[in-house]
Amino acid sequence: MVVTLDVDEALPVHFTAGASPMSELLACLHALAEPEHHPESRAWLTSVRERIPDSLVQRLNHYAPLWARYRCRLLFPLRGPLDRDLPVELRTLAGYDQRMFVSLAASGIRGTSFEGVDDLHDAVRQQAFIKASERRSFSRGELARALIDDPEAFRAGLVETLERCADTFFEAEWRRVGPHLKDTAARVRGQLRREPPAAVLASVTPTASVTERPTRVRYDKLQSAFGKVSDHGCFLVPTLHGWPHLILKLDPGLPFVVHFVGGDWEQRPAVPQSLIRDRLAAIAEPGRFEMCRHLLGEPITTSELAVRMGISEPQVSRHLKRLRQVGLVTSRREGRMIYHRLHAQLLLGLGSDVLTTIMR
Numbered sequence: 001m002v003v004t005l006d007v008d009e010a011l012p013v014h015f016t017a018g019a020s021p022m023s024e025l026l027a028c029l030h031a032l033a034e035p036e037h038h039p040e041s042r043a044w045l046t047s048v049r050e051r052i053p054d055s056l057v058q059r060l061n062h063y064a065p066l067w068a069r070y071r072c073r074l075l076f077p078l079r080g081p082l083d084r085d086l087p088v089e090l091r092t093l094a095g096y097d098q099r100m101f102v103s104l105a106a107s108g109i110r111g112t113s114f115e116g117v118d119d120l121h122d123a124v125r126q127q128a129f130i131k132a133s134e135r136r137s138f139s140r141g142e143l144a145r146a147l148i149d150d151p152e153a154f155r156a157g158l159v160e161t162l163e164r165c166a167d168t169f170f171e172a173e174w175r176r177v178g179p180h181l182k183d184t185a186a187r188v189r190g191q192l193r194r195e196p197p198a199a200v201l202a203s204v205t206p207t208a209s210v211t212e213r214p215t216r217v218r219y220d221k222l223q224s225a226f227g228k229v230s231d232h233g234c235f236l237v238p239t240l241h242g243w244p245h246l247i248l249k250l251d252p253g254l255p256f257v258v259h260f261v262g263g264d265w266e267q268r269p270a271v272p273q274s275l276i277r278d279r280l281a282a283i284a285e286p287g288r289f290e291m292c293r294h295l296l297g298e299p300i301t302t303s304e305l306a307v308r309m310g311i312s313e314p315q316v317s318r319h320l321k322r323l324r325q326v327g328l329v330t331s332r333r334e335g336r337m338i339y340h341r342l343h344a345q346l347l348l349g350l351g352s353d354v355l356t357t358i359m360r
Contacts, residue, residue: 001221001222001223001224001273002218002219002220002221002224003218003219003221003223003224003225003226003248003250004216004217004218004219004225004226004227005201005216005217005219005227005228005229005234005248005250005256005258006214006215006216006226006227006228006229006230007197007198007201007215007216007217007229007230008214008215008216008228008230009228009230010197010229010230010234011230012192012193012197014197014229014230014232014233014234015192015197015200015229015233015234015236016080016081016082016233016234016235016236016255017082017185017186017188017189017192017235017236017237018077018080018081018082018083018182018185018189018235018236018237019082019083019178019181019182019184019185019237019238020076020077020082020083020084020089020237021084021085021086021089021170021174021178022075022076022077022086022089022090022093022162023075023076023077023237023239023257023259024170024174024177024178024181024239024240024241024242025075025086025162025165025166025170025174026067026071026072026075026076027239027240027241027242027245027259028048028165028169028170028173028241029060029064029067029165030067030068030071030241030242030245031045031241032045032048032049032060033060033064033067033068034068034069037244037245038241038243040243041241044173048169051168051169052168052169053168056161056164056165056168059157059160059161059164060161060165061139062139062142062143062157062161063143063157063158063161064139065108065109065111065137065139065140065143066105066108066109066143066158069111070107070108070111070112071108071247071249071259072104072105072107072108073104073107073108073249073251073254073257074093074096074101074104074105074108075093076235076237076249076257076259077089077235077237077255077257078092078096078100078254078255079255080235080255082185082235082237083182083185086166086170086171086174087166090159090162090163093155093158093159093162094155094156094159098151098152099118099121101151101155102120102147102151103117103118103120104251105147105151105154105155106120106129106144106147107251109133109140109143109144109147110129110132110133110136110140110144111136111140113251113252114129114132117129120148126148129144129148130144130145130148177240177241180240180262181238181239181240181262184238184262185236185237185238185262188200188204188236188238191203196215197229198210198215198216198217200236201217201234201236201258202217204236204246204258204260204261205219205246205260205261205270206270207219207220207246207270207271207272207273208220219246219248220270220272220273220357221246221248222273222357222358225248225250226250227250227256229256232250232253232254232255232256233255233256234255234256234257234258235255235256235257235258236258236260237257237258237259237260238259238260238261238262239259239260239261239262240261240262242259242260242261243261244261244270244356245259245261246258246259246260246261247259270356270357271353271356271357273357275326275327276350276353276354276357278325278326279326279327279328279346279350280350280354282322282323282325282326282328283323283328283347285319285322287309287311287315287319288319288322288323290309291305291309291316291319291320291323292323292328292342292347294308294309295323295329295340295341295342296341296342296344298341299332299339299340299341300339300340300341301337301338301339301340302316302317302320302338302340305320305340320340323342327343327346328342328343328346328347329341329342329343330343
């Protein structure tokens with residue numbers, strides 16, 4: 001499964017790179033709502049929780065469906081320019097056309113776009129939306145009802161909650177991370193001036209690839225979507241608190257958003273889905289699974305593995321070849337002998353790779 005951006009016919013004017021404090025606040029709120037996704041932020045999350053008053057915690061819980069699992073498109077830039085201050089972004093959020101606001105908020109509450117989301121003024125569709133939200137959770141049902149009953153009160157409450165977050169913890173955090181994100185955006189703007197758009201779009205994550213004729217960028221995600229950049233435009237917005245997630249928003253009628261990790265992800269490289277599946281399949285075979293136990297203890301030869309496991313040397317060689325193909329075994333020669341050993345660190349990280357792939 002992949003998310004594909006078609007960049008054929010796309011011109012430089014179709015791409016905008018810039019920082020967005022509201023999008024970074026969204027990433028922070030997601031981490032607060034889903035801390036198990038962000039173990040690397042444990043210390044920061046603990047510090048923030050200590051500063052948040054109970055009244056704000058209640059408001060964050062109320063609006064949590066907008067950022068817990070599905071990041072609501074309202075909280076990413078809907079139009080340029082980027083690199084605006086948070087108060088300006090919040091005033092813009094407060095001024096969006098009500099029909100568009102309700103549509104995007106409803107998609108955020110449901111966790112997906114759905115038929116009729118663009119016309120929730122019809123009573124039948126309103127009730128269907130509320131009931132569908134209730135099926136997902138009681139809190140989503142409550143939030144859906146609040147949106148339908150009084151959209152402007154819903155919006156005012158959301159903006160006030162975000163403003164309180166800024167006062168309580170985010171202004172200080174933006175002073176810390178904002179300069180880095182602005183530098184990252186400036187670097188990407190430089191790339192857009194010098195490099196083909198597809199290369200730039202692929203450079204923001206190690207799990208992207210480019211295909212030609214037509215020129216497309218494919219992002220390795222556990223979802224499928226397709227969009228043509230020349231019809232929408234594309235915002236490239238860096239994040240730090242968003243790790244390990246790569247968020248791609250391809251909403252109809254709006255600029256696409258690539259919300260990418262602007263930190264040192266090279267130090268924690270993402271592994272392609274295909275390689276993870278191949279590694280899992282390699283060790284799922286009972287013979288190779290048993291072989292891993294022997295390979296872990298000490299470097300060992302093919303002949304010794306054959307003796308220990310009671311199988312032929314050609315069988316051992318076939319198992320070793322498969323494990324070596326997926327990077328789980330290393331081999332080194334000493335004189336006439338070749339010694340094999342399990343790559344324990346890769347095997348140890350396999351569970352983390354699986355979880356990161358599911359989350360990104």
